[in-house]
Amino acid sequence: MEQSRIRNFCIIAHIDHGKSTLADRMLELTGTIPPREMAEQVLDQMDLERERGITIKATAVRMTYRADDGRAYELNLIDTPGHVDFTYEVSRALAACEGAMLVVDASQGIQAQTLANVYMALEHDLAIVPVINKIDLPNAEPERVADEMTEVIGFPREEMIFASAKEGVGTTEVLEAVVRRVPAPGGDPDAPLRALIFDSKYDPYKGVIAYVRVVDGELRAGQRLRLMATGRALEPLEVGFFRPTFAPGERLGTGEVGYVASGLKTVRECRVGDTITVEGAKTTPLPGYLPAKPMVFAGLYPANADDYELLRDALEKLQLNDAALHYEPESSLALGPGFRCGFLGLLHMDIVQERLEREYGLDLLATSPSVEYRVLKTDGAEMAVDSPAELPSPQETAEIREPWMNVSIIAPDRYIGATMDLVTGRRGEFVKMDYLDHGPSVREGERRVTLEYRLPLSEMLVDFYDQLKSRSQGYASMDYSFDDYRPARLVKVEVLVNQHPVDALSVIVPAEKALAYGRAAVERLRRLIPRQLFEVPLQAAIGGRVIARETVRAMRKNVLAKCYGGDVTRKRKLLEKQREGKKRMKRVGNVDIPQEAFMALLRLEK
């Protein structure tokens, strides 16, 4: 396609405002996906996305659209996720586009990620097409939301498109706006090839598949190519575009979005953010991306120690498709060899664990999530600590600093009190408050405010978001970003089972919460550890000093007791079930701890 008739754009919005549904309508109207293959949110291809009804991965697709001016245009669309934990997906998509379609739910108005995403798009200098969606809902207030968009973000009224992705209202307007308002890609077709890798995936047959945006020159199968950062040479097996499945093609021209099947089997050499060029070309690499900074850390261990190699392989491959995932080997006395992983947030952690389990058939244990602390030692050294096991002893520690976040919450003003209570209960501090809407039409208690706070990240790791949602009856939305490190009074609480410290259960908590944490931990563990043939003491301790204690009393466990005289197949079934259960057990000293004990401790309320 002629460069002047290519449009590259992504869809951005707060979670659930209808991005993927709007993409469905565009795919239908342009005939990209035949009706018999159509499904709701068809771009959410992962099972996990379909089950949870959320987008996790950005997905690219090419459409051909015949516009009102009678010409055909090539539209490359990237649908992005809305949840704050997947912002890295959004930022990489933005760098591959000239425009962004900003979708806002007409019944909810501007939410926290709406603003976060708009600022990101503006930083990338993208043309923005504002779309007010879900106008079919009975409680939709398109006029009020339009005012809000003008006041808060500054969009002129006449640029806004009113749509219902569900009922297919406004789809043509949206496509026309893309053609007219999003600029065609720049870039020099005669220059040597430069293509930005914005995503990737591993395919057992074709090797590493790089998702690219061609910035200059052209890309063809059979060319001798080179990856600029790693210096690795490659000869692509296949070049093509997204339909949204892989559609092989002849070439990718300047400004186009598509993929290159590299044939590389080792995944480390092909990294997101790298530039592909032709062998021997004299050219400079594209800017690429800042690496994602993980905020939440946890250990991932195979429930079955024999699966360690499998887990390492799976992490390496998953990282190709999830550039925000970090990992390094770690070993735990209680859990054996595993990996310390860094995630962007709790949902990201949950999704990674679930993807590893599903896509690679693994059975995993995850330790309690932790943030990264900065520890100043008495000998003057400074170290980063993201695992309780690495924390130096209190005698060696001069100061511990923990990460604080800027948190912005948008909610109707009747929930200001409830939000304030929650934040102050988590050591947070108030920064400022602004009203979003000023119109006289707004009812008492319904005016929406943005509340800004600073909060230790560790306090947000335990059900902060759930609490916020329930205290605001679902109305509040939240966005956060890193602010700074601040000194804190923190201690490490260890949990001992039968005198053996279970390193995987250690946590770093504020000193004043240590006692409550320790008590709750042993109390809950007592209920979760099955009785053994002997008495098992459970203790919580700080630096060797016991602060709480419980005991699991001895009992003989006989699963067959219930089916005395029953038939033999039933007995066998029960025994098998017990064996199955054992697989998810971890042996500490001479005590089996079920996986649920670890999981339940993660949910411990502070």
Ligand SMILES: Nc1nc2c(ncn2[C@@H]2O[C@H](COP(=O)(O)OP(=O)(O)OP(=O)(O)O)[C@@H](O)[C@H]2O)c(=O)[nH]1
């Ligand atoms: N009534 C109504 N519902 C809509 C409309 N558009 C989307 N929805 C519904 O809103 C929900 C979320 O839609 P999605 O398209 O998955 O939203 P999304 O923005 O892609 O969500 P994430 O990718 O997870 O951030 C679904 O239940 C849709 O059916 C609309 O125009 N009207």
Ligand SMILES: [Mg+2]
């Ligand atoms: Mg979506």
